[in-house]
Amino acid sequence: MEKDEDGFYNPTPSDAKKPEAPAEPPVDDGKKSDLINSTFEVQVTLADQQQDPNSPLFSVKTFEELGLHEDLLKGVYDMGFSRPSKIQERALPLLLRTPPQNMIGQSQSGTGKTAAFVLTMLSRVDFSINKPQALCLAPSRELARQIMSVVVSMGKFTPVQTEYAIKESVPRSTTSITAHIIVGTPGTMTDLIKRRVIDVTSVKVFVLDEADNMLDQDGLGDQTLRVKNTLPRAPNGPQIILFSATFPDHVRKFADKFAPEANKIELKKEELSVDGIRQCYMDCKNSEHKYDVLVQLYSLLTVGQSIIFCQHRATADRISQKMSAQGHKVASLHGAKDASERDQIIDGFREGKDKVLITTNVIARGIDILQVNMVVNYDLPLLNEREKGADEKPDVETYLHRIGRTGRFGRKGISINFVHDKKTWEQMEQIERALGKKIQRIETDDLDEMEEAMKKTLK
Ligand SMILES: Nc1ncnc2c1ncn2[C@@H]1O[C@H](COP(=O)(O)OP(=O)(O)OP(=O)(O)O)[C@@H](O)[C@H]1O
Numbered sequence: 001m002e003k004d005e006d007g008f009y010n011p012t013p014s015d016a017k018k019p020e021a022p023a024e025p026p027v028d029d030g031k032k033s034d035l036i037n038s039t040f041e042v043q044v045t046l047a048d049q050q051q052d053p054n055s056p057l058f059s060v061k062t063f064e065e066l067g068l069h070e071d072l073l074k075g076v077y078d079m080g081f082s083r084p085s086k087i088q089e090r091a092l093p094l095l096l097r098t099p100p101q102n103m104i105g106q107s108q109s110g111t112g113k114t115a116a117f118v119l120t121m122l123s124r125v126d127f128s129i130n131k132p133q134a135l136c137l138a139p140s141r142e143l144a145r146q147i148m149s150v151v152v153s154m155g156k157f158t159p160v161q162t163e164y165a166i167k168e169s170v171p172r173s174t175t176s177i178t179a180h181i182i183v184g185t186p187g188t189m190t191d192l193i194k195r196r197v198i199d200v201t202s203v204k205v206f207v208l209d210e211a212d213n214m215l216d217q218d219g220l221g222d223q224t225l226r227v228k229n230t231l232p233r234a235p236n237g238p239q240i241i242l243f244s245a246t247f248p249d250h251v252r253k254f255a256d257k258f259a260p261e262a263n264k265i266e267l268k269k270e271e272l273s274v275d276g277i278r279q280c281y282m283d284c285k286n287s288e289h290k291y292d293v294l295v296q297l298y299s300l301l302t303v304g305q306s307i308i309f310c311q312h313r314a315t316a317d318r319i320s321q322k323m324s325a326q327g328h329k330v331a332s333l334h335g336a337k338d339a340s341e342r343d344q345i346i347d348g349f350r351e352g353k354d355k356v357l358i359t360t361n362v363i364a365r366g367i368d369i370l371q372v373n374m375v376v377n378y379d380l381p382l383l384n385e386r387e388k389g390a391d392e393k394p395d396v397e398t399y400l401h402r403i404g405r406t407g408r409f410g411r412k413g414i415s416i417n418f419v420h421d422k423k424t425w426e427q428m429e430q431i432e433r434a435l436g437k438k439i440q441r442i443e444t445d446d447l448d449e450m451e452e453a454m455k456k457t458l459k
Pocket of ligand 1: 113
């Protein structure tokens with residue numbers, strides 16, 4: 001297949017039947033566009049925010065100016081995107097350059113990083129060669145499935161073929177995967193490569209979404225490195241793309257080694273919090289009282305959709321069973337559930353069948369469900385959980401990712417931390433200090449105040 005003058009592969013019409021769509025931005029009527037159907041009136045529009053130079057959604061360029069192939073432009077517009085966000089505008093021209101350069105890209109939660117790396121993968125694939133050419137790793141099957149849905153939507157006008165590398169996705173009898181783009185989790189990806197079901201010799205793009213988590217030795221670092229070590233080496237090695245909303249210091253050095261000479265887009269500490277998310281706390285009397293407060297909140301949790309984060313699977317199970325037994329409809333999701341059940345639960349939540357999802361850190365990162373307007377940290381996220389004698393420091397990165405499940409792409413949201421003793425109080429103060437952002441108190445016995453706060457925030 002021929003490359004066009006910009007160096008991008010140009011699929012011919014014979015490659016696949018492509019649906020027709022104009023390569024034009026969707027009509028943006030300025031006021032009250034794009035934003036969620038909230039019961040509370042939305043006053044600031046996406047269009048307004050994309051004009052504001054201080055917003056992470058701001059851009060001066062159009063998608064046309066970013067050097068995308070026409071088929072991908074159609075895909076972008078078909079998804080309803082009218083203007084790029086700041087990270088898309090800044091990253092895409094660097095990502096699409098010839099020769100390819102590595103990238104370490106940071107931008108706040110919900111600001112459109114997925115589109116930036118998905119468009120890069122789609123731009124670099126030669127659709128006439130039926131071999132894997134782009135691999136993308138994510139920390140959870142839920143996120144891998146979500147990324148795949150973006151690949152499929154954005155690639156709708158191309159002949160792209162895709163495959164998952166997640167548990168139970170590839171039958172044991174499969175001997176070879178010929179899809180162009182493979183999205184998965186590191187364990188299954190390593191297994192498929194080791195068994196030579198995935199031939200990596202033609203891989204030219206390697207993406208780590210939630211890269212700090214994927215590289216962290218406390219996280220998925222070993223497994224990710226194992227995948228990388230199977231890929232072609234320089235000078236024939238792939239373009240390496242690392243994206244996340246957070247890059248804590250202890251991972252940065254390793255990220256630099258993993259993606260040498262990368263172009264970098266970084267955030268300052270004071271830019272990490274998303275302005276549209278109102279961060280609050282409720283001072284519970286003790287650990288048991290947290291449950292009562294959660295139940296009291298139920299009517300507000302179901303105004304839109306909510307995610308309740310617990311530190312342990314057992315807590316998620318316990319509170320979801322208790323709430324269900326008391327007649328409150330909730331769903332619960334964690335890593336101990338089997339693959340098909342996990343898919344069913346997250347799909348049900350995505351479709352709005354369940355309004356409250358009780359979970360663990362398994363879906364703290366990346367999950368994009370626009371109707372989620374409330375996140376509750378039933379337990380604050382902690383570091384070093386497994387280390388004996390660790391003094392239970394808060395995990396500021398995970399905190400940012402958890403609350404970032406709301407307030408997506410300019411929407412408003414509320415996060416509520418439950419604190420119940422001196423230790424949790426101090427942990428919350430450490431989070432406040434780390435982010436330079438005040439977390440506001442809401443009284444536990446004043447539902448009216450809570451409702452007021454919610455109305456104000458979601459306006
Ligand atoms: N240019 C755009 N115009 C309108 N909506 C967009 C645009 N880019 C992305 N979006 C939407 O914004 C939402 C958030 O995007 P995405 O999930 O890529 O965020 P993210 O930066 O990867 O967040 P996280 O750090 O939580 O993983 C998605 O629903 C996506 O469809």
